[in-house]
Amino acid sequence: MTTTEREPVVVDTVRDAPAVCVRGLRKSYGGRAVLDGLDLEVSHGECVALLGPNGAGKTTTIEILEGVRARDAGQVLVLGEDPAVAGRGWRARVGVVTQGEAAGQALTVLETVEHFAVYHARPRPTADLLEAVGLQEQSGTRVAQLSGGQRRRLAVALGVQGDPDLVFLDEPTTGMDPVARRQFWELVRGLRAAGTTVVLTTHYLDEAAELADRVAVVSAGRLVEVAPPRELGASLRRQVTVTWTEDGRPRQVRTEKPEPLLRDLLLTHRHQCVPDLTVTRPTLEDVYLQLIGATGPTEERP
Numbered sequence: 001m002t003t004t005e006r007e008p009v010v011v012d013t014v015r016d017a018p019a020v021c022v023r024g025l026r027k028s029y030g031g032r033a034v035l036d037g038l039d040l041e042v043s044h045g046e047c048v049a050l051l052g053p054n055g056a057g058k059t060t061t062i063e064i065l066e067g068v069r070a071r072d073a074g075q076v077l078v079l080g081e082d083p084a085v086a087g088r089g090w091r092a093r094v095g096v097v098t099q100g101e102a103a104g105q106a107l108t109v110l111e112t113v114e115h116f117a118v119y120h121a122r123p124r125p126t127a128d129l130l131e132a133v134g135l136q137e138q139s140g141t142r143v144a145q146l147s148g149g150q151r152r153r154l155a156v157a158l159g160v161q162g163d164p165d166l167v168f169l170d171e172p173t174t175g176m177d178p179v180a181r182r183q184f185w186e187l188v189r190g191l192r193a194a195g196t197t198v199v200l201t202t203h204y205l206d207e208a209a210e211l212a213d214r215v216a217v218v219s220a221g222r223l224v225e226v227a228p229p230r231e232l233g234a235s236l237r238r239q240v241t242v243t244w245t246e247d248g249r250p251r252q253v254r255t256e257k258p259e260p261l262l263r264d265l266l267l268t269h270r271h272q273c274v275p276d277l278t279v280t281r282p283t284l285e286d287v288y289l290q291l292i293g294a295t296g297p298t299e300e301r302p
């Protein structure tokens with residue numbers, strides 16, 4: 001090869017495309033818009049948590065991405081294919097944990113896991129899977145006799161049994177006790193470490209902060225904001241809330257620069273104790289509640 005010749009640049013468009021790409025997604029039920037132009041991108045190997053109030057459209061979104069619910073409009077690509085028409089090869093690469101029951105009632109946990117193993121080309125070993133979700137001791141228990149949290153664990157086991165490239169988890173830890181939740185978090189971290197893309201919905205802010213590279217806040221069928229948990233609502237986070245009691249009444253001021261207010265307060269009180277003075281920055285929960293418009297107005301200072 002001469003110096004003027006170049007290696008051809010090969011662009012693998014499927015590999016370079018995001019794992020999930022959603023543009024202008026719309027869905028109505030009976031004329032009522034539930035998804036109103038939602039946009040979302042998830043990179044390969046990323047974990048994105050969808051957060052939003054009840055009825056925001058999270059499950060509808062995730063079911064459209066799984067290919068089990070039809071959309072009205074918008075573009076959707078999951079692992080480079082449109083889920084509405086993707087075939088068996090695509091399905092084998094996508095794991096799903098729904099909010100509903102994943103298995104029949106009469107079989108034992110072990111029988112259930114082994115029963116579903118035949119649907120996968122390379123199923124994860126049953127013993128590993130039961131250990132990962134903390135169900136070893138229940139392997140001989142019938143599904144009908146499992147607690148709600150144990151059933152969620154079984155659903156998670158079945159969702160990741162085929163070692164998928166991407167897994168959708170719809171409220172995976174609802175009903176789990178704190179120990180089971182932490183076990184589940186470990187399982188998700190293990191999936192992430194193996195390069196699996198994870199899209200999950202949750203109502204637990206600590207779970208989103210713990211697991212997600214980015215949190216996508218959905219409200220009224222639109223994406224309000226998407227950012228790493230620590231950066232979510234950056235402008236809101238700069239706001240400091242100062243509270244104190246004045247003439248027996250609680251006062252609250254939100255400001256980006258609390259110093260002048262604090263100086264005024266200290267001067268007014270002649271550098272004595274300002275009653276019930278607190279100075280706080282918003283938590284993830286505060287930011288989330290503001291993003292979805294669930295908190296009332298407070299006094300603002302520039």
Ligand SMILES: Nc1ncnc2c1ncn2[C@@H]1O[C@H](COP(=O)(O)OP(=O)(O)OP(=O)(O)O)[C@@H](O)[C@H]1O
Binds near residue numbers: 030052054055058059
């Ligand atoms: N099959 C359906 N027919 C009619 N309305 C539906 C249907 N499925 C969902 N909805 C409505 O669409 C809205 C969004 O529901 P969705 O389940 O997507 O919300 P969500 O954000 O997942 O809520 P939650 O946090 O409570 O699970 C809700 O008002 C719900 O009642």
